[in-house]
Amino acid sequence: MEILIKASQFILSLSLLIVLHELGHFIPAKLFKTKVEKFYLFFDYKFSLFKKKIGETVYGIGWIPLGGYVKIAGMIDESMDTEQMKEEPKPWEFRSKPAWQRLIIMLGGVIVNFVLGILIYIALMWGYGEKYLPNENVKDGIWAQDELAQTLGLETGDKIISVDGKVIEKFNEIPVEFINGNNFVIERNGEQIAKEIPVDFISKLVDRDKDAGNFIQYRYPFVVGKVPETSINLASGLQSKDIVMSVAGKEVKYFDEVASILETLKNKSTELVVKRGDETKGINVKVNEEGKLMVQPAFLNLLDLEKLGYYTLADKKYTFMESIPAGLNKSWTTLTNYVKQLKKIFNPSTGAYKGLGGFISIGSIFPSEWSAYSFWSITAFLSIMLGFMNLLPIPALDGGHVVFTLWEMITGKKPSDKFLEYAQVVGFVLLLALLIFANGNDVVKLFK
Known part of the structure; x- marks a missing residue:
């Protein structure tokens, strides 16, 4: 039942994000009178689970849950319809439109993803506010019982002051700051001490027992x-x-x-x-x-510990106007943290690539019981992550098409259809390799 609840939330969140992302391409394409031949949730290689033609567009659901797509006439995309490109350009085709219109069509998906993530975070701030343990309220320091914490040079009673010069406000931010950081400052017996985060810290973190919990914990009583x-x-x-x-x-x-x-x-x-x-x-x-x-x-959770007088939690409530900057700040923090982690993944010495996960890893972050707050919070994170990933300048992603279009707008020279076909193939190979690696990591973790 637990797996079913997690999987249901994952599929619902993924489907919502895919449909809205593709809608971001679909709407400007229609506004610029560009023919959209297909609008699909998931991929439909050989056959579809469902399809229906409305007007000039076939709407459907494929059987391969690796994403979705809109097939825009006159565009080299996921469909790899090269036969259409051999014909003379038609006025309603993507390739016949001005470069600025094509740029807007290609950016539509990622814009929707970023806007959606921001709107969800604003709604969560307005509806729920924030309840957290301020780091300054951890008066007696951390519990460094974990071996990984000890390899960082931490001792029970240490107070984490800052990571990479950033003062830690919320205790629950400490693990992700260590993942993204390079050095930190602690207070021990009234003295501030600076320490380095080992380059292979993330590798050791990934190799830990998955049930080990956070490597840095707040202290709690023996009950x-x-x-x-x-x-x-x-x-x-x-x-x-x-x-x-x-x-x-x-x-x-x-x-x-x-x-x-x-x-x-x-x-x-x-x-x-x-x-x-x-x-x-x-x-x-x-x-x-x-x-x-x-x-x-x-x-004992933090609410229990607050009742017992061990910690005082912050409980911030926001008016609608206050929730807007709070939601924007949360979105920016989410994006910058993700970019920092991505940089470490591409640095082999960190070992962060071992933590790269596929569908199992993403699905596992959803809770085993339904929680509206958790569902929408994770969906907002995934929306921003999807928007950024699609902006990467890789052929076959929106970012690749954007780069080629910007090149055309700057130089006045449009890449040939044959070049775009080859680029699309290279992009697909890269994405397929990444997909296999990430999901292969998931399988290895399951056996471990």
């Missing part, structure tokens, strides 16, 4: 979730929701402090003081040979 039947402390009196306040007479606030003390008490008995509701109780417990109590800790 008892369940005492299993097999636990050595089954009869100790520990109960679900007990919060450990001290171990062996030493006051503790966080889980990591409890774990450190228990490491020194292997195969011994000790006393815990726990908070249970409004009361505190002393409980005698046993520690096993691994320094564990053999109880299952409870998972």
Whole structure:
């Protein structure tokens, strides 16, 4: 069921983005009286799942879910209809239109993607606002229990100040800033220390266990979730929701402090003081040979921790007018972060190429339960990502056509149809290779 919910959201989001992207080409083509022969969601090699001709255009759904397309008469595109190009140009064909009109038609799709992403972010800011943990409110620093955090030179209690000179405002921004960054500054025992992010940091991040969680975590208390039947402390009196306040007479606030003390008490008995509701109780417990109590800790989210007084969250609400700059800022941040990550992917020394994912990776970012906020937030991200990817100057993408059209407008020389045919083939080969590599990475991750 979980996979079905994720897949349904992925298909719905992808279909929406494809249809609107192609509509961005379709509308200006029609405005400039250019014939549009086909409008398709997904590709229809050999046959279609559905098709219907309305006017001069065939609308349909293909069976290969790798995108979609509009077939514009007189244009070398995904259809590779070279026979049509051998005939004399007709007034209604793409190739007969002025260069500025062709440029607008080709840019229409990416413009729609960027505008859609911005509008969704504005709507989310207006409707939901933002609730997050301000980095400055992490008073006692991070928990650096993860091996990857330790390879960065981080220690529990460190406060992350900035990455590449950018002061961190939101705690949840830290992982992506480390992915995109080159150096960072921490505060340790009142002293600020500058450190470098290893070049192969992303490679190590990709190679981690997928269930390991964030490599940088906020600290949280030791709260008892369940005492299993097999636990050595089954009869100790520990109960679900007990919060450990001290171990062996030493006051503790966080889980990591409890774990450190228990490491020194292997195969011994000790006393815990726990908070249970409004009361505190002393409980005698046993520690096993691994320094564990053999109880299952409870998972606490930030809202739980705020109620317990551990953190204070920021809760920003926006009026409609305030949501516009907030949405624009979110869109710009999303775009610049994506561009930074793309640069690292093309730098082999970072190992970031190993994290490049295909349909499985994209589908997996959707939640396993329906959430309107999550769905639209991910759709906005994918829309901006799709817009940028299509702007890359690769033949077969919109960006490739834009480059050729700009060249014509600047030099006055139009590339030959034969050149455009060859360029389209080269572009398809590059995109196919990228598609195979990205989805191959997904398969490898599944087996790992």
